[in-house]
Amino acid sequence: MANKIAVDPITRIEGHLRIEAQLEGGKIVNAWSSSTAFRGIETILKGRDPRDAHHFTQRFCGVCTTVHSMASIRAVEDALKIEIPTNARLIRNLIMGIQNVQDHVIHFYHLHALDWVDITSALAADPAATSKLAQSISDWPKSSTDYFKGVKERIAAFVNTGRLGPFQNAYWGHSAYKLPPEANLMAVAHYLEALEWQKDVIKIHAILGSKNPHPQTFLVGGVASPVDPNSQNGINADKIALMMKLFKKARDFVEKVYIPDLLAVAPFYTDWAGIGGGVGNFLSYGDFPESGGNDVDSYFFPRGIILGKDIANVLPVDERLITEYVTNSWYNYSGGDNKGLHPYQGETNHNYTGPKPPYKWLDTDGKYSWVKSPRYNDQPMEVGPLARILVAYGAGVPEVKGAVDFVLNTLGVGAGALFSTLGRTAARGVDCLILAQRNEKWLNELAANIGRGDYEVHNKERWDPSTWPSEAQGYGTHEAPRGALGHWIRIENGKIANYQAVVPSTWNAGPRDAAGQMGPYEAALIGTPIADPNKPVEILRTIHSFDPCLACAVHVMDGTGTEIVTVKAL
Amino acid sequence: MRVLVLGLGNALMSDDAFGVRVVERLQSRYRFPDGVTVLDGGTLGLDLLPRLEGVDKLLIVDAIEMHAEPGEIFRLEGEEVPRAFANKLSVHQMGVQDLLAVAELQGCCPPELVVRGAQPGSIEMNLELTPAVADAIDATVENVVKDLLEWGIAAEAIT
Numbered sequence: 001m002a003n004k005i006a007v008d009p010i011t012r013i014e015g016h017l018r019i020e021a022q023l024e025g026g027k028i029v030n031a032w033s034s035s036t037a038f039r040g041i042e043t044i045l046k047g048r049d050p051r052d053a054h055h056f057t058q059r060f061c062g063v064c065t066t067v068h069s070m071a072s073i074r075a076v077e078d079a080l081k082i083e084i085p086t087n088a089r090l091i092r093n094l095i096m097g098i099q100n101v102q103d104h105v106i107h108f109y110h111l112h113a114l115d116w117v118d119i120t121s122a123l124a125a126d127p128a129a130t131s132k133l134a135q136s137i138s139d140w141p142k143s144s145t146d147y148f149k150g151v152k153e154r155i156a157a158f159v160n161t162g163r164l165g166p167f168q169n170a171y172w173g174h175s176a177y178k179l180p181p182e183a184n185l186m187a188v189a190h191y192l193e194a195l196e197w198q199k200d201v202i203k204i205h206a207i208l209g210s211k212n213p214h215p216q217t218f219l220v221g222g223v224a225s226p227v228d229p230n231s232q233n234g235i236n237a238d239k240i241a242l243m244m245k246l247f248k249k250a251r252d253f254v255e256k257v258y259i260p261d262l263l264a265v266a267p268f269y270t271d272w273a274g275i276g277g278g279v280g281n282f283l284s285y286g287d288f289p290e291s292g293g294n295d296v297d298s299y300f301f302p303r304g305i306i307l308g309k310d311i312a313n314v315l316p317v318d319e320r321l322i323t324e325y326v327t328n329s330w331y332n333y334s335g336g337d338n339k340g341l342h343p344y345q346g347e348t349n350h351n352y353t354g355p356k357p358p359y360k361w362l363d364t365d366g367k368y369s370w371v372k373s374p375r376y377n378d379q380p381m382e383v384g385p386l387a388r389i390l391v392a393y394g395a396g397v398p399e400v401k402g403a404v405d406f407v408l409n410t411l412g413v414g415a416g417a418l419f420s421t422l423g424r425t426a427a428r429g430v431d432c433l434i435l436a437q438r439n440e441k442w443l444n445e446l447a448a449n450i451g452r453g454d455y456e457v458h459n460k461e462r463w464d465p466s467t468w469p470s471e472a473q474g475y476g477t478h479e480a481p482r483g484a485l486g487h488w489i490r491i492e493n494g495k496i497a498n499y500q501a502v503v504p505s506t507w508n509a510g511p512r513d514a515a516g517q518m519g520p521y522e523a524a525l526i527g528t529p530i531a532d533p534n535k536p537v538e539i540l541r542t543i544h545s546f547d548p549c550l551a552c553a554v555h556v557m558d559g560t561g562t563e564i565v566t567v568k569a570l
Numbered sequence: 571m572r573v574l575v576l577g578l579g580n581a582l583m584s585d586d587a588f589g590v591r592v593v594e595r596l597q598s599r600y601r602f603p604d605g606v607t608v609l610d611g612g613t614l615g616l617d618l619l620p621r622l623e624g625v626d627k628l629l630i631v632d633a634i635e636m637h638a639e640p641g642e643i644f645r646l647e648g649e650e651v652p653r654a655f656a657n658k659l660s661v662h663q664m665g666v667q668d669l670l671a672v673a674e675l676q677g678c679c680p681p682e683l684v685v686r687g688a689q690p691g692s693i694e695m696n697l698e699l700t701p702a703v704a705d706a707i708d709a710t711v712e713n714v715v716k717d718l719l720e721w722g723i724a725a726e727a728i729t
Contacts, residue, residue: 044582044697059582059612106616158675195676199620213614 005533006361017509017548019521019539020362023530028539031518031525033509034362034369042348045499049465050076050491051220053499057487058214060501064549066099066205067480068501069218071487074294074476076220079491080468084293085456088222090446091208091235093288094243095215096478097439098204101250103481104385104432105258107547109187109194112425115541116265117187118177123156125185133182138260142193151189171537178268187265190257201250207239222458227450240447247443251436262429263410269422273413276421276542278524279380279517282306282387283507285317285486287479288438293459300438301400301479304391305376309419311394317376319475322486324372324502328511330354331372338514340375343488344473346500373510373519374502382520383483383507384546385431386424399437403430421524424545465494480504482549505549521546573723574625574680575608575714576618578632578666585640585690585703588710589631592686595711600725606718615669622673627721628680629714632666633690633703640691641702643710647684684717686710 003023022030041060045053054072058065070092077084084092127148134143171177179187202212208225209215217225228234286303289295296303304314323340326333332351333341341347353367362368373380381387392400393415407426408415417423462468473490483504490498510519518526521543528538577593579586593610602608611618622628630651634644651670673679688710691700698704715725 041582041695044695056582059580065612065614065617110616192675195616195619195672198616199623202617203620213610213612213617 003533004361005536017543018362019525019543020364021525021536021539023533026529026531028525028528028530031522032362032364032368033511033519033521035371035509041501042499045496048496049494050079050489050496053489053496054218057501058218064099064103064480065214066095067478067485068487070096071476071478071485071501073218073220074478075474075487075489076476077294077474078476079472079474079489080462082221082459082462084222084459086449087227087446087454087457089289089293090442090449091217091223091225091457093442094439094446095205095208095217096287097435097442098201098247098250100481101254101432101436101439102198102202104428105194105254106198108258108262108428109191112544113187113191115537115544116177116269117179117184118172119155119184119188120172121177121179121181122184122188123152123159125152125181127152127185130182130185134186137264138256140256140260142189148185148189151192152185155188171535174535174537175531176537179265183264183268187261190261193257194253197249197253201246204243204246207243208235219458221460221463225457227455227457229450235450240443243443244440247439251440254433254436259429259433262426263407266411266422266426270411270413272422272541273417273420275528276424276524276545277419278382278520280309280419281379281381282390283317283376283381283383283484284388284391285477285479285484286391287477300397301388301392302395302397304395305381306390306394307379311390311415314391314394321377322374322502323378324374325513326372327514328367329369329372330367340378340514343475343486343500343502344490344498346488346498369511371506371510373513374507375513378515380510380513380517380519380523381507383504384424385481385483386418386427387483388479389427389430390418399434400430403434421542421545428547468494482547483507503549508546509548571605571626572624573606573627573629573718573721574621575606575629575631576611576621577609578611578613578630580613582695582697584692584694584696585699586633586693587699588633588688588690588703588706591699591707592631592710592714595707596714599711599728600715601728602725603723606723616672618669619673619676619678622669622680623678625680627682628684629717630666630683630685631710631714632685632687633693634685634687636689638689639702640689640700641706642689643706643713644687644689645684645713651683651685686713686717
C-alpha cells in the first residue's frame, strides 16, 4: 500500500525545508524537496557601490557569516581584475579554514549526532565500560570512569528537570538507533566538550576579523586587518602565537575526538553506506589558494566535477555551463519557465502557485518550491564536503587520498561506500581533519612572510572607481562548509547592475528541473527504508547528512512555544 | 556586575531587524558605564556563547512571535523565556532559545534574564522595518533604559 508522509519544520515562517515522501513496502519510492530560499538580494544591492556588497551579503546567514563576504569580494575582484597580496590570501585561508573546522564539528555533534546517538540510552551506560571504550579508541585525556560518571549525572539531572532542552527529540528509543549505551554516553560527553571547544576556537575570527560576530576584515582588494609586528593593534607575534595555540586546540579535538568518534559510531551503521546515494554527480569550485592572490591552479582543494560517480575522471569546471531552472519553482522567467538561465541573466519574479497555508500536500506535479534548480550542463550536481573530497581524491591530492583511504580501510569498505549517507558524513569528517591540519601551515607561512618584512594586506590600485571600466562583470566562488557557493555581479558605471547568489543548499535542495530530473535531496531519499512512518528518523539522517542551510534568513523568537517540526502520516 | 544588552535579528529581513535597530539607537543616544556591553548579535547562534560568559544580567532585544498585532511590545522574564531546542533540520535554525539552552547546560547562562521585543509584521527581505514596528523602537529603547535603571545602571543620555 502506498503511503505518503511529510516532514515539515513548520515555523510561523513560511516554508523552510519540507520533504514529502511516498512509501511503498517500507521504503521511499518518490520524494519532493520544498523550501524557502534567500531571494531578493539583488533588489537590495542594485545601484549600490560594489565595494559595499559584502556588508549586506554577510548578513545572509546566521552561522557562516564569513562565507558570503568571501564570495562577494571575490566576485568584485574578478570583475575588476584585482590581485590580492600574499598576506591577504593567507589571512582569508585562515578565516575560511577555521570556519569550516568549527562548522563541521558543530554539525556533527550538535545536529547530526542526535540522528545516530540515543541520549536516553546513555543514562543506562556503565561509566567504567564507557571509560574502557573511550581509551580503546583515543588517547584523549578526558576518559576516566569518574569523568563519564560525572557526565551521566549531569545529563540525568538535566533530564530530571523535565526540560529536555537540547535533547528534546521525539524519536528516542526508536529501533533505528543501534549504539550500545556506552557509545551513547561517550558521544554525549563529547557533545558537551565540543560546545566548550567551539567557543574558544572561533576566537580566531575575532583576532583576524577585528570583531566577532560579523568579522569586519573583508575588503575588496585584500583584508583590513593591519599586519604590524610593532603594534599592539595589528597582527603581531603575540597574536600569531595565540592563534597557533587555538589552531592546535582545534586540530587536537578533531584528531582525538571527532575522527575517533566517527570511526567508532560508523561500524554500527554500515547499512547506511548503501543508502542515500543521490544523483552521483559532484561539483566543487575548489578553494584555499596556496600561491599568488587567488590562483585557481594552486587551490589546495582543486576545482572540478565528477559525473556518474566516476571518480577516476575529474573534469574541468566551465562556469558558463551553470544555469538555474524554475520549472518547478515559484518563479516566472520572461523567456519561459522551461529554459535555464545563467546567473548573469538571472531573474527573480515571484509566482506562488502553491496551496494556501495551512495545507496538507503540495502540488508536486507543478511548482512546489521557492528554491530554483541549479544545473551544470543540464545535470543536477551534489555540492558539499563529499563533492570537495571526491574531487580532491580523484585529482590525487595526497593529504586527501591518505585520509580517505585510512577511513575506508578502518571501516573495511571500498570507495563505493562514499556515495551514501554514511559516506557524506564521513567525508565531512575528513574535510574537517584535513583543514584542521592545513591551517597551521598557512599560519606559519603568514608568520614567515611577515618576518620577511612584507606587511602588505591590501591592493589599492583599483580601489578608486575612476580606475574601473564603465561596464564589468565577474563571479566569485568559495567552498563554504556546505559546498560550492557562487556570487555573480554586473557593474555598470561604478554601481551594481545585477547580483545573483547560487548557494550550496540550492544545488542540493532544489526541485526537479524541466527534464524532470530530481535534485540531490530527492534522489538521495529514494530507496531509504522507513521503519515507522510516524517517526521518520531515516529521512532526517539523509537530509542532515547534507547539512542543509536554508533557515538562515530570520531570527524571530517564538514566545508561545509553537511546535517546530510536525510529521504527518497519511 | 556585568550586563549584556544583546540585540538580535537579521538586518536584511525587515522587522526581524528590530533588536538590531533598538541596539543601534541605544548606542547613538546613550553612553553606558563600564561593565555594560550593548551588542548587535546579528543572527549568530552558538557563536554568541562566549559573549554570555561571566554575564550577570542579560537583556535580549528581539522580534518575538506572540501572535499579536504587529508592533505590540512584550517583556518576558526568567522562566517565561522559552528554552527549547526543538527538532531541527539545520544548524542554521539555532536561535536564541538554543543559545540559552546550551548556556544552561554549560553552566554559563546568566542568572538574570529579560527579553524585550516586538511582534513583527513582515519578515520579507527589506532593509526597512514596517511602520508599526519602527514605531515600537523608541518605546523599547526607553524600556531598556528603565530595565537597566532597575539593575542600578544609569545610562547617560548623549545630548
